Amino acid sequence: MGSTSAQNPETNGSARVGRRDLIKRSAALGLISVPTMSFLSACASGGGSDNGDKAKEGKKTAKNPLGVNDTAQMEFVLFDGGFGKEYAEDAVKIYEKNFPEVKVKFSATQKIQSTLQPRFNQGNPPDLIDNSGAEQMDMGVLVGKDQLADLTPLLDAPSYDDPNKKVRDTLRPGIVEMGQFDGEKVWIMYYAYTVYGVWYSQKALDSLDEQYPETWDQMLAVCEKAKKKGMAGWTYAGKYPYYLPFSLYPMIGKVGGVEVLDAIDNLEPNAWKHPAVKACFDAYYELYKKGYVLKGTPGLDHIQSQTAWAQGKALFIPNGSWVENESANVIPKDFGLAVSAPTGIDSSDKLPFGTIWASGGEPFIVPAKARNTAGGMEQLRIMLSEASSKNFTSKVKSLTAYNGGTDGITLTPGLQSGVAALEKAGQNVVNPRLQDWYVQLQKEKIGVSGLGEMMAGRLTPAEAIKKIQAFADEAAKDTSIKHYKHQ
């Protein structure tokens, strides 16, 4: 065998090479491991923030109330998600028609953050952004670092359709408030209007000879009946249990009153220890205990759970009104898609049955450092006209922030039931803010580590509440995140 002896490494050629190799290889390792972190600084801040080349203000007229420069370029970046990009392209065409000398630079992408983060860092962001999707930029940070323009001029401008009405008067209730963080300034214009709640198939419910249950006893009875027919009562996006709040939070609001939800949003001490929270957690936990949740649900993602639900494996699913568009290809034609406000506990609840969570979706922002902020706002004003709003609703099966705009167009079953649910709710529309104020707290901590664990049977409601309260307290103390309060 040709084994070399290593008795005397100093004189042994190959051993010396081995040692030198070691150094060489360690250096090579440096070459490998250095890039593993250098990607971060690839988006490090580049040039300074010169505001010198802002577009000159145009002349304010009745037709051009925001004083848009009719020769300045306008750039619009849209999130290309569930709603597609056609509705925005249509609105861009109107902008170009109104300002014939302008060519709008329009682009649609799913990668909002990776596309735009470097541009914010360099101080030359586009004029209008639909900051949505999985790569949404953190609004709290953008506001905290003064990166957004105040949209008050837009809201106080005359509406596109009626010069005697301000834009703010044409919006659905709650939209303007949602765009505020603290104080009067409005940073975000939510364009879509989402109805959250319990989604189900009217056909499946009919086959059980049941109505949508209004009290929890009825809910359990319906689930029992479904179970006997081999159907689970509930399913949900098990890998993303932060879908559960879509029906759980309004239920808490219904049972304990809106103050409970506000206290939770304000991160008040012991907010989660309110008896209403416990009652609702107990109610949901009972679904698990009694075996009414579709088997395997904690391992399903949102698409998988929606598919199982559309196939009739489960009766109810907590979701938002985008589900109609998102699951269009798996929902059968005769499904009878419907949404209901969440079931309450019983008649002693603070708010009536019908209390629902509805709020703005698809957040549009105008960066403060954009060249043509007036142009960005004008584009939004066009989108908030009745015609553009109708165009959106009929194309993507979702309501818009524009109040109305559903007359004369055929509504899809889900949309129709959403409009009916909103009418039934009347004033009892709640809007918990955790999911836009404290993303990580809401999604990871409360959602996955709290509710998800509870609904998988790994925590009792009492343990879940204790854990969630600890998360909330931690967030309240965390100085690295900005804190907000209901006004």
Next chain:
Amino acid sequence: MQHGKYRFIVGFLAVPLGLYGLFVVWPFIQSIYYSFTDWTGLSPEFKMVGFDNYERMLDDDIFWKSLQHSLLFALLLPLVTLSFALFLAFMINVGGRRRKGGPAISGVRGSSFYKIVYFFPQVLSIAIVALLFAFAYNPDSGAINSILRGVGLDSIQPLWLGDPNLALWAVMAVIVWSTVGFFVVLFSAGMASIPADLYEAALLDGAGRATTFFRVTLPLLWDTVQSGWVYMGILALGAESFAVVHIMTTGPGGPDYSTTVMVLYVYQKAFRDGQAAYATTIGVALLIVTLAFAAVVMRLGRRERLEF
């Protein structure tokens, strides 16, 4: 002709080293610099905050969890993957039964076919592999639970990625599955360069498969194994674990942070929470872990070199 040798070498090295310094080392120094600021990643403005980010990191439970998972990845994945790959490569190249008239040393029957099959996952993008397994792990209609049901094991229907006790192992299994083929090919190449006489001599002495493996193959393959170990460890700490965890246990990294790894946490802090400076801090920690890992492997793996 030693005269001007160094000038000659420097002349050739200056440009690549300059490029390397500019595009690799400089951003790296910048990253460390940013870890001492409060940079959000969403605005060009930031100020120095000293060691705040590092203090915060030491107090951060999720960071410690991710570190723990990353270390587990770096230790366990190379061990499992490389052992498995060594076994397979040995069977393919050396482990075959001696056939009449054939060569003295050969692999098991159909070994050339296996070689292709094992390598196949390497051809697929890791993103596709992760997606495929995410479907397979679906507890309701996924392949794995369906097979369990099919063979009558109805009572065993694990939640896989939905179970905090299983999710990490499920993710690791996918990484092993997708990388083992590469090492089979690597080790096969290494084994091919071992002279057949050595094996024949061992055979004549009456060595069995196990003895042949531990006394002949492994010692002669040691350098390759060691490089493979480092390579696999870096994969497990970096790109591979990120892709698999990010795609399969999307969102926060598994139920109750059960699969969060350091790279994923860096990504989430930088690109979801708008805390780029804190992300670079975790990046620095990751760098230290990676270098430490490599140093330890190099040191422990040092062996006398064999010549043949």
